[in-house]
Amino acid sequence: MAFALMSLPYADDALEPAVSANTLSFHYGKHHQAYIDKMNAAIDGTDHADASMEAIVAAARGSNQGLFNNAAQSWNHGFYWHSMAASETAPSSDLAAKIDEAFGSMAEFKEQLKARGLGHFASGWVWLAEKDGKLSIEETHDGDTLADSGFNPLLTVDVWEHAYYLDHQNARPAYLAAVIDHKLNFAFASENLARGTAWVYA
Numbered sequence: 755m756a757f758a759l760m761s762l763p764y765a766d767d768a769l770e771p772a773v774s775a776n777t778l779s780f781h782y783g784k785h786h787q788a789y790i791d792k793m794n795a796a797i798d799g800t801d802h803a804d805a806s807m808e809a810i811v812a813a814a815r816g817s818n819q820g821l822f823n824n825a826a827q828s829w830n831h832g833f834y835w836h837s838m839a840a841s842e843t844a845p846s847s848d849l850a851a852k853i854d855e856a857f858g859s860m861a862e863f864k865e866q867l868k869a870r871g872l873g874h875f876a877s878g879w880v881w882l883a884e885k886d887g888k889l890s891i892e893e894t895h896d897g898d899t900l901a902d903s904g905f906n907p908l909l910t911v912d913v914w915e916h917a918y919y920l921d922h923q924n925a926r927p928a929y930l931a932a933v934i935d936h937k938l939n940f941a942f943a944s945e946n947l948a949r950g951t952a953w954v955y956a
């Protein structure tokens with residue numbers, strides 16, 4: 755069964771000025787759609803045709819790089835759209851306590867996430883993740899994902915140039931500040947933490 759491009763959980767101008775409707779028209783409407791289309795083409799008529807996206811990511815890792823890239827990027831982008839909100843939402847008391855424990859404060863967490871995003875060489879993703887009750891910032895390169903990693907991903911930020919070039923040109927710090935200071939969906943992160951297992955693409 756072919757996967758559909760998920761619906762965005764907000765209007766296409768909801769993330770402005772951090773992420774414009776114009777960027778979403780390409781990043782969601784073209785890039786994410788292309789990953790979905792290529793994954794669907796790759797699984798059509800195979801043993802993966804009726805599998806979940808998460809199962810496809812795990813099965814393709816290390817054995818089918820082309821399928822892995824498109825399935826992981828399909829998953830990562832779905833997770834990323836949910837990781838942002840029109841205005842920053844509040845963390846649960848449990849998430850707030852774990853952020854304080856791991857990073858000292860919410861403000862310090864944001865500074866560390868920005869620094870890791872800025873320092874990430876070339877294309878990839880920076881994540882807030884949980885493992886064994888502890889939070890950490892993780893990075894994955896290119897299309898790699900935490901979907902099948904043993905971490906429970908809580909939030910992600912896309913640091914591929916296509917995520918910010920139309921709005922911020924080469925200024926990755928401006929994009930990171932605009933998203934991380936104003937648009938992170940801590941309600942989504944809190945749901946992920948409370949569930950205790952990795953989010954499922956839908």
Ligand code: MN
Binds near residue numbers: 916
């Ligand atoms: Mn992207």
